[in-house]
Amino acid sequence: MFANLINEKNQTYKNVKVGFSWTEMFFGFWTPVFRGDFKWACFLVIAEIIFGSFTWGGGALLVTFIFAFFYNRLYVKDMVKQGYxxxxxxxxxILNSYHYL
Known part of the structure; x- marks a missing residue:
């Protein structure tokens, strides 16, 4: 499911995904990088390095799987803080039904 966000200050529109982030699960930290969300990209890189180094990479897969449940919510909340x-x-x-707002 998707929702449309608008920033009335500079008239920019964003079409955001709501719910589970399949792209996060398959592509890991690259999803926030391509969305321009470098705060969460750095967090994911550090978490994947930490958990992946102790488990021969399995921990990094676990981090991306768990984070896929939360990333879209975090991204939308950051967009709302930016004025969207x-x-x-x-x-x-849609955003109220998923408790994003």
Whole structure:
């Protein structure tokens, strides 16, 4: 499911995914890098290095799997902090139903 966000200050639109992040699960820290979310990309790189080094890489896979449940919520909350708001009533209802707002 997707929701539309708008930043009224500079009139930019974002179409954001709501729910489980399949891209995060398959691509790990590259998902926040391509979205320009470098705070969470750095967090993931450090967590994957720490947990992956003790488990021959298995811990890094576990980190990306667990983080896939939370990443879209964190990304939307960061966007709201930057001034983005739901662009329409449907997006508002979607974000409220998933408890993103």
């Amino acid at each position: 708001k739901p662009a329409d009533k449907t997006s508002l209802n």
